[in-house]
């Protein structure tokens with residue numbers, strides 16, 4: 073509102089009130105609504121700007137004289153407005169100051185915590201695992217103990233100029249007892265033990281893993297100085313020790329590469345007389361960077377194999393130490409049933425047997441509980457809810473009876489143990505063969521016999537008249553795997569001769585791909601097909617010859633569902 077307009081509004085009685093801010097030469101005019109009568113409601117407010125102090129005084133006088141409510145406000149305090157204006161600047165400056173201080177002090181409190189390895193060295197007295205808790209793997213135990221003992225006798229070795237390994241790589245399948253063995257060894261030699269997993273070093277921020285490695289080795293050196301030695305155990309070392317990328321694929325700044333570089337230089341950093349031993353454990357040694365496993369770093373490789381028959385028996389007994397066992401428990405037989413199981417599998421079987429016994433409200437675990445636990449572990453739980461009709465049950469019974477009869481008559485295969493048509497896991501039935509002892513070599517004769525056993529299921533289905541079913545899918549898969557290995561890896565095909573076509577993927581010995589021309593590929597396929605075809609013919613010959621036994625066995629299976637070797641002997645002798 074201009075001053076003139078204000079003047080006339082005052083004079084015409086339209087102004088309700090006037091607030092004047094002399095300092096800023098401002099005013100707020102509130103008008104009455106309507107015609108300016110005394111009962112008018114308060115209307116809109118307007119801003120007025122005074123040109124000079126005289127205007128302020130004049131308007132104030134006129135308004136007072138006209139009976140208008142006039143209020144003169146003190147000047148607003150500038151202090152707070154300045155503060156509000158400057159607040160963002162204070163905040164920005166403060167933030168920059170904080171960041172600079174953090175960076176300036178090396179890593180700042182938070183950052184330094186982040187880059188510290190969270191390893192705690194455990195006193196050997198606090199480790200409960202001893203060598204008596206580790207079953208089997210006698211050579212690995214001995215090798216590891218020898219190494220520690222030599223470390224303890226450093227003086228003796230340096231006299232003859234011998235250098236002791238700084239790092240040991242424990243290699244073995246998951247659950248074969250790498251961690252357990254490391255703990256037991258450390259307990260035995262009485263050194264503090266720092267346990268870490270490879271993934272403890274892996275972070276999304278570049279450089280954090282490397283600084284954790286440096287921190288770990290710093291702590292280890294202090295610990296070794298105070299305690300006369302220490303052991304660092306890095307589980308799943310492949311998480312950080314995998315091959316470094318070439319520059320063409322990735323930048324060399326990759327976090328993992330930096331962590332690995334830090335480990336390499338840390339291991340170079342301490343001498344072989346420092347009494348620090350680094351134990352790395354992995355299931356995949358083939359992916360480790362060659363620089364990590366070169367002489368002078370993890371140069372001692374100890375392979376922990378899957379337990380053999382004696383080892384399995386020992387492990388079962390170790391884990392059943394606290395169990396209440398019935399007199400009929402025979403761990404030798406359970407060990408025979410569990411070829412290829414790891415220590416962790418066996419521990420699970422003992423536990424499962426305990427659960428089965430407890431569920432049946434028995435005080436002790438019987439041999440049958442262990443057998444049930446093995447079946448559960450190997451084949452999955454019994455699928456009691458599956459309800460097969462008579463025709464399906466008959467087909468499964470013939471299928472399994474076919475496997476059984478071929479296994480009993482083909483010769484050169486593992487002895488028959490048990491047959492069942494109780495659905496378990498994914499399978500509707502199973503025929504078990506039990507090796508008398510662990511085998512390290514398999515002959516061509518045995519493999520050919522095994523192929524015939526696998527084909528026995530399908531042949532029996534066809535002979536009984538129910539025709540081919542989907543039940544043989546797994547048999548064919550396994551048979552094809554065996555035949556492929558015979559042709560491509562073992563040089564057992566007469567047509568292709570003694571040559572390997574498979575590229576091995578290392579430790580597990582699994583073939584990864586075939587390296588050959590399309591013509592050779594065709595020859596390989598023909599050779600595989602021949603092995604499978606011959607096996608089918610052999611199974612057919614056997615089952616046609618024992619046709620009556622097949623019928624007898626199948627109907628006994630429909631009736632009794634599970635038959636073992638002695639049941640079958642009795643049945644077939646009648």
Ligand code: ATP
Pocket residue numbers: 205206207208209244245246247248249250251252253307353354355387390414415416417419
């Ligand atoms: P991963 O490679 O998966 O880390 P690992 O080889 O380190 O496995 P451990 O953690 O040592 O295996 O073993 C797992 C469990 O299996 C142990 O706690 C123990 O109960 C049992 N076990 C494994 N091997 C043995 C063994 N040789 N004797 C007794 N128990 C064993």
